[in-house]
Amino acid sequence: MQACQVIFGDELTISREFLEYVQLSGVKSAYRKRAKETHPDSLVGQGQVAQLRGAQQFQRVQKAYKNLSFYLDAREKGVRVAVVSPAARANPYQAGRTARTDFNRKRAQARHRQKTAGSAGQGCGYSKERPSHNGTQGNLFSGRLPNRPLLFGHFLYYSGLVSWQSLIKALVWQRSSRPRLGEIGCRFGWLSPEDVFSLLRSPDGRPIGQRAVDRGLLTPRQLNTLLALQKSQQKRLGEYFVQNRIFEKARLQEILRRYYAHNYRQSKRARQAC
Structure with missing residues (x-):
């Protein structure tokens, strides 16, 4: 910085x-x-x-x-x-001690996960919830599924398969893995690198796409196209739980079938009620 x-x-x-x-x-x-x-x-x-x-x-x-x-x-x-933060530059000795402490803590957590990985999820292909990244056990929902169509992440939570904390981490991971809007705009020739740089120099809290429309750099239709492309190129939420060994692939497929069946039943019930 x-x-x-x-x-x-x-x-x-x-x-x-x-x-x-x-x-x-x-x-x-x-x-x-x-x-x-x-x-x-x-x-x-x-x-x-x-x-x-x-x-x-x-x-x-x-x-x-x-x-x-x-x-x-x-x-x-x-x-x-x-x-490196200003505080770390001002006190490098303390920053070094903090870094070593964090390293030792993460190493201990990794060893703990390795010990529990062999036993967790045996026989069913998944663990309802492994220890979270900070070493604490997440709280699982224990009620009934809502009687309405759900997003997949919400279905996982309301089914008691993952904690809300793990779901947030998965959503952050998914968002960070998708391509940047400015890069897609430059690839299509709708934005130039200078346009993107100009937008980034004057942040006002609004998304970069909306600011590009307000400045006349993009049309609303172009923005919608870029957003759709950005969403289509991001990783699927279930991949996070497979990568972190919360679910095995076979178990994820089974959960997806239950998810689609739930939303189908709820949509059918809503149509019949009308």
Whole structure:
């Protein structure tokens, strides 16, 4: 984040969404501008102190551009680079202790999951709920299924198969796995990298697609098309529970059949009531 402030300026609001969408072309453009402003040649004839400060600033710009290029390259390869918080920079000793504690805790949790993986779900192909990612057992719903059509995630919860906490984690995983709207728009030629960069520089809490429509960069029909494509390319919710060994594939197929049967019965009942 500090590298972004050096390259783009202090007036830019850095958010997770910005880091996800920023493109190398935008970084290069901002870098050239900053490098030109801070280049030592532009300070010829000024005092020695001003030249020294300018040289230091120019070096910071070079380092920031190198760090951002590394981040973008890692992001394109699917590697998530941890962002160091200001608190960690201010107290690296404490940050190191915290990191070691987190590592040991996660390793202990992984060993516990491995020990329970062999026995959990034997005979039925699934475990109703394994320990959650923070080591605690999630609360399972124990009532009756609602008499209405349900989304698949809600069906899992109301069937007592997963906890609400696990369902939220699955939905976050699904959302993070889908392609970014700006990338799809650029692929179709409806948006340019400069358009996306401009939208990310001025976040106002609204989705990027809605802001693109308000600025006349997309039509409502184009936005709906992009949203439909984005949704169609995201991973299915059930894959999360298979990957995390909450369900086996065969058991997931059985649950899906029950899910479709439930929604069919509820839809048929609603039609008959009309």
